[in-house]
Amino acid sequence: MNSKEVISSGLLESYVLGTASAEETALVNRLCREHPELVKEIEAIEESLIHFSSQVSPSLNKALKDKIASGLTFDAEESPVAKVISIKNETEGRLTIYKLGIAASLLLFLTSLMYNVQLNHKLSRVSGELAELNAAKSYLAEELKVQQASLKTMVSEIQILADPKVKTIALNGMNVLEKKSAMIHMNMETSEVYFNASALPAAPTAKQYQLWAIVDGKPVDAGMIDMNSTASVFQKMKSIKGAQAFAVTIENMGGSPVPTMETMCLLGNV
């Protein structure tokens, strides 16, 4: 097909109108490379169409251009390469590919950098969480140990109480501890004595409760009562054989070899 035939065929018109098929478009592109005058013809068709629809167009709102521009993103910098556009096509192509390559690798680099930063963030957050979890875990393990110990104590206390040879002795309050009471559990066979101080108020400052066993009408020291012990309800006191009664006095810290009778606050017979 020579260029005159192409021009008169109507192919170029449908090419510009966008209604040519893919094969026709490829044909026009090829013909344009062979016959540069066809490009001029195409441009003339395009120009006349642009001119025509511009003529029949209502006038455009002057503000529309800025409005549209505000919705678009522009390259902030005036690229210097953009000004070298008049060099030959092939160079342009290569330059563009080169620039695209740089842009793509830069983008890739930035993306991976951002990704790394994000990952790092995530990592430190996760390690923080892990440390917290570990702390919580060791706290719970400690707590479990304490609970197990306390359970063990309770079990042994229950065993003490469940023993038929153990007798419970109520000590009645008097003087400062009027209306209060305490318990003693005594194994009648082994003479082991356990004191239950859970219902007693704290001793006055710098003072301590001291337990006495009355053996043959005489008071015998049965040990100091530790009010700070939280591990168990029972405290094991000294084993006293043949006790007929028990009494508690308030003594200076560390106790007294003989009871101060005026401070006696609990008393009970076996």
Add this chain to the structure above:
Amino acid sequence: MATKQTYTQDELIILIREKNQKAFSYLYDNYSQALFGVINGIINNVEESEDVLQKTFLKIWNNFSTYDSEKGRLYTWMLNIGRNLAIDSTRSKHEKIRSKIQSTSESVYKFENNLRAEDNKYDSIGLSAILNTLKEEHKSIIDLAYFEGYTQEEISKKLNLPLGTVKTKVRQALLKLRELSKKEIIS
């Protein structure tokens, strides 16, 4: 305006790829009116057409990587985008599928009617001069091929003319337009 820069299509393509603001400005200055004419020819409502024109430029700008100069002219590509968005907009508005084959497309006639309306914004002298010199068959050919985007096969079916005749008529109609635009530039 004498110093106004002109770019070849190849130069322009490079600049748009770089998202150069001047390239947008150039595109808008040179093509917006023509695209607006086509869009409004389909929609026939200035306000809606402005919306569609905005969408058209947004799509041109953001989807420029999909433009392939081997598949056609830059203007043709932009024209297709504008045309399709305009057709979509009329479809979604009226919620009816417009059947290409059966619809009565009267965009060019609408211009004439609008011209007769008292309050018209058109360049009436230039436009009526153009329209009056076009034969009826050229008007409908231009309307179908340019504004509605009908292929020559579709025009041939619609107007019940042999494909060869349609090809000739499209060419004649566009030649007529070229003649007219030349005349106007001279006058």
